Amino acid sequence: xxxxxxxxxxxxxxxxxxxxxxxxxxxxxxxxxxxxxxxxxxxxxxxxxxxxxxxxxxxxxxxxxxxxxxxxxxxxxxxxxxxxxxxxxxxxxxxxxxxxxxxxxxxxxxxxxxxxxxxxxxxxxxxxxxxxxxxxxxxxxxxxxxxxxxxxxxxxxxxxxxxxxxxxxxxxxxxxxxxxxxxxxxxxxxxxxxxxxxxxxxxxxxxxxxxxxxxxxxxxxxxxxxxxxxxxxxxxxxxxxxxxxxxxxxxxx
Amino acid sequence: xxxxxxxxxxxxxxxxxxxxxxxxxxxxxxxxxxxxxxxxxxxxxxxxxxxxxxxxxxxxxxxxxxxxxxxxxxxxxxxxxxxxxxxxxxxxxxxxxxxxxxxxxxxxxxxxxxxxxxxxxxxxxxxxxxxxxxxxxxxxxxxxxxxxxxxxxxxxxxxxxxxxxxxxxxxxxxxxxxxxxxxxxxxxxxxxxxxxxxxxxxxxxxxxxxxxxxxxxxxxxxxxxxxxxxxxxxxxxxxxxxxxxxxxxxxxxxxxxxxxxxxxxxxxxxxxxxxxxxxxxxxxxxxxxxxxxxxxxxxxxxx
Numbered sequence: 001x002x003x004x005x006x007x008x009x010x011x012x013x014x015x016x017x018x019x020x021x022x023x024x025x026x027x028x029x030x031x032x033x034x035x036x037x038x039x040x041x042x043x044x045x046x047x048x049x050x051x052x053x054x055x056x057x058x059x060x061x062x063x064x065x066x067x068x069x070x071x072x073x074x075x076x077x078x079x080x081x082x083x084x085x086x087x088x089x090x091x092x093x094x095x096x097x098x099x100x101x102x103x104x105x106x107x108x109x110x111x112x113x114x115x116x117x118x119x120x121x122x123x124x125x126x127x128x129x130x131x132x133x134x135x136x137x138x139x140x141x142x143x144x145x146x147x148x149x150x151x152x153x154x155x156x157x158x159x160x161x162x163x164x165x166x167x168x169x170x171x172x173x174x175x176x177x178x179x180x181x182x183x184x185x186x187x188x189x190x191x192x193x194x195x196x197x198x199x200x201x202x203x204x205x206x207x208x209x210x211x212x213x214x215x216x217x218x219x220x221x222x223x224x225x226x227x228x229x230x231x232x233x234x235x236x237x238x239x240x241x242x243x244x245x246x247x248x249x250x251x252x253x
Numbered sequence: 254x255x256x257x258x259x260x261x262x263x264x265x266x267x268x269x270x271x272x273x274x275x276x277x278x279x280x281x282x283x284x285x286x287x288x289x290x291x292x293x294x295x296x297x298x299x300x301x302x303x304x305x306x307x308x309x310x311x312x313x314x315x316x317x318x319x320x321x322x323x324x325x326x327x328x329x330x331x332x333x334x335x336x337x338x339x340x341x342x343x344x345x346x347x348x349x350x351x352x353x354x355x356x357x358x359x360x361x362x363x364x365x366x367x368x369x370x371x372x373x374x375x376x377x378x379x380x381x382x383x384x385x386x387x388x389x390x391x392x393x394x395x396x397x398x399x400x401x402x403x404x405x406x407x408x409x410x411x412x413x414x415x416x417x418x419x420x421x422x423x424x425x426x427x428x429x430x431x432x433x434x435x436x437x438x439x440x441x442x443x444x445x446x447x448x449x450x451x452x453x454x455x456x457x458x459x460x461x462x463x464x465x466x467x468x469x470x471x472x473x474x475x476x477x478x479x480x481x482x483x484x485x486x487x488x489x490x491x492x493x494x495x496x497x498x499x500x501x502x503x504x505x506x507x508x509x510x511x512x513x514x515x516x517x518x519x520x521x522x523x524x525x526x527x528x529x530x531x532x533x534x535x536x537x538x539x540x541x542x543x544x545x546x547x548x549x550x551x552x553x554x555x556x
Binding site: 162 | 515
């Protein structure tokens with residue numbers, strides 16, 4: 001059977017991406033997760049999950065030191081990720097190769113002592129229909145956020161409320177959490193360069209932001225916001241682009 | 254209801270009990286012989302009068318179309334072992350009532366307007382409602398203070414049916430004076446019209462709050478709620494807890510109660526800003542399970 005596309009990747013890179021996807025989307029709940037995979041002719045493979053229209057986490061792999069992408073046929077598929085995640089977690093080799101054929105996933109990894117790479121072949125099952133990734137052009141850059149400081153602050157804010165407000169006014173970026181019962185917390189950062197957005201104030205769930213930023217190696221991520229209040233955080237690491245889209249929360253109180 | 258509560262704490266020895274008994278003489282909720290409301294009196298428990306940087310909080314205010322206004326305080330000492338000099342305490346409590354003379358007509362009507370009422374005050378009277386025990390043990394002190402501070406004294410006598418009877422002083426309205434001189438009998442199950450006051454032990458309020466909230470949410474299958482919905486959910490009960498306070502005042506109590514449910518008992522968790530949801534172990538519809546959770550709360554609160 002001809003392979004549609006092949007991804008050779010450092011096991012750690014893939015493992016942390018899959019773990020981050022699961023955490024961001026399902027939080028602390030045990031949800032079944034269908035992964036979407038999109039391999040396009042520009043030799044990139046996108047791995048992503050969409051939750052309705054208010055959350056998407058996406059990793060795009062392209063050739064680089066830890067990654068090798070070969071796309072025979074541009075292909076899209078969606079599949080239930082449990083077995084893949086388990087195999088990736090348990091295999092102990094440094095590098096993993098994933099090959100997708102029409103309805104099967106072939107995982108290969110080298111194990112010392114054995115003559116040939118160990119091969120795990122799993123059928124591709126799915127619960128949901130393939131969905132193309134959300135791609136919008138109305139995001140405007142707000143600025144660079146320090147991933148670690150923001151994560152630390154969000155951890156504290158989560159004791160006040162599971163939701164956080166991101167606010168921009170006169171170049172001041174404010175992060176606020178408030179709850180009538182628990183209290184209030186806030187932090188401010190003055191952006192050096194003026195962002196392309198002027199003023200906004202939107203409410204977001206803390207957990208997806210916190211989990212996503214924790215999964216990034218880079219010190220900073222770029223924050224964007226769209227007119228409807230959707231948030232985008234993204235970062236470019238050598239062979240992996242990480243991106244999260246998060247819709248704003250709507251509350252009456 | 255009151256029997257159940259007296260198992261929990263010494264309800265019979267609490268200001269809320271005496272105030273509720275007194276209030277039944279005025280309450281529009283019940284029909285009962287010889288109520289003071291039949292003479293044209295209206296009353297509101299736990300009022301709050303604000304003005305000129307001062308806040309006055311007598312236990313009750315009553316008034317009639319005649320224009321006579323009574324500011325009433327319940328005089329009762331719960332735990333006598335805590336007090337060294339009871340006489341001094343009675344004297345000072347009664348003397349402090351004189352401050353109510355500073356409640357202006359504007360302040361009174363400002364408060365009454367929250368209830369959609371108003372009055373044209375002609376005369377203000379101070380009334381101390383004393384318990385039978387206090388009156389019999391400290392009669393001289395009470396008579397003296399009554400005379401010094403111009404306070405009319407009513408005594409509430411206990412029994413299967415209580416009786417409220419005037420002991421000192423005279424009312425401007427002769428109808429009222431006669432009626433209370435002869436004695437008025439409160440409706441026995443007074444907790445039906447007033448359960449807790451602003452001064453009731455906060456643990457009791459938390460307990461009642463939790464009980465009502467859990468029962469309501471279980472019945473309506475309401476897994477999640479916003480802070481703004483809480484007041485309405487508690488108003489469902491008869492009588493609504495702290496109905497006599499303004500919604501703004503009740504808010505402060507709900508904050509405290511939710512804080513306890515959230516942080517101390519961990520029965521709810523935050524699902525969003527100002528939004529809470531029952532944790533799985535708490536939210537079960539079986540009455541027996543609900544009851545055991547409510548019992549645990551009662552124990553946890555030391556009741």
